[in-house]
Amino acid sequence: MRFIDKTILPGDITPQAVFENRRNLIKAAAAGSFGMALAPWFSREALAANPEKLSAVLNQAYASKDGLTPYKYVTTYNNFYEFGTDKADPAEYAHTLQTRPWTISIEGLVKKPVTLDIDALLKLAPMEERIYRMRCVEGWSMVIPWDGYSLSKLINQVEPLGSAKYVEFISLADKVQMPGLKSKIIDWPYREGLRMDEAMNPLTLLTFGLYGEVLPKQNGAPVRIVLPWKYGFKSAKSIVKIRFTEEMPKTSWSQFDAREYGFYSNVNPQVDHPRWSQAMERRIGDPKGVFAPKIKTQMFNGYAEQVASMYAGMDLKKFY
Ligand SMILES: Nc1nc2c(c(=O)[nH]1)N[C@H]1C(S)=C(S)[C@@H](COP(=O)(O)O)O[C@H]1N2
C-alpha cells in the first residue's frame, strides 16, 4: 500500500497551502489515483467528509522543522477509546458523534462559572495554527498542525479563585453516540487533569481544528486540549466540562494503572514505562515506511525551553 506522501516543508506552510494540499489529496483519492485498494485502516468515510475550513494564522513561534505527518495518518491512526481500542476504530465509528449542539461547562473554583456554546467558544480568541510534535505513550509520534488558541485565554475569562490548584477535563460519555463505552476498560467518562501552571502555560492549546479544518470527529471534535510536551493521553478529546479544583484530580489512566500512568506524564526518554523503554519513537507516516529508523525521543518532547521551569526541583522519576 502506498499513499501520495506530500510531506510539506515548514517554510512552505500557510494555512491556505496546507488546505489546498489536503483538497488535492481528497481529489486524488476521489479520482482513484492512489491506484490501489485503500488499506483497511484507511476509512473512506474520512476522505468523503467535507470538512469545514477554519481560518487560522500560522504562529511562526511554533513552526517545527520536522515534516508534517500527512493528514491521512493523522485522521486514520487514532486513540479514542470511546469508539474502540483499535487504531482504525475512531475513523470508522466516530461519525455517530454529534458535535452540534455542544456546550462546555466551566465550573468549580472560579468567580465566573459559565456554560458556553461551542460556537461562542470558537470566537473567544483569534485562531492560531501551531505545528506540534505529538508523542504517544505507546512509542509512536506525529507532527500535526493544530488550530486553536491558548487555554489561558478561556481560563482568564472565568477568573479562577486563589484556591484553584488544578484543572480537570471531562470528555463526553454517551452510550448512544459512543460504542466503545460498552467496554469497561476505562471508568467513563474519560478524565484528565493539569496543574494550574500547566493549564496556563502558553503551549497548552484549546483546539478546534487541524490542517486548517474543523477537527475530524476521530480527533476529538468539536473541542479538545493539546499538550505537546506530555504523552498523548493527557490531550483529552471531545470535552464537555472543565472543573477547577483544590485537590489533584483523579485521571482515567492513573485510575486504570497508577504505576504505569502518572499524573504528570511528561515525555521523558529517561523514565521508562514499567513495560517498555521511552527512549525512542517511531514517526508515523515517514515516507521510508517500515525502513525508517526510529528517532530519539527528546526531553519534554523537545519543549524543555517552554516547560522545564515548571518542574524545577521535582524528582521526575517520582512525579512521572
Ligand atoms: N476522550 C479521549 N481522549 C483521548 C483519548 C481517548 O481514548 N479518549 N486517547 C488519548 C491518546 S492515548 C492519544 S495518543 C491522543 C490521540 O489523539 P489523535 O488521535 O488526535 O492523534 O488522544 C488522547 N485523548
Ligand SMILES: [Mo]
Ligand atoms: Mo496515546
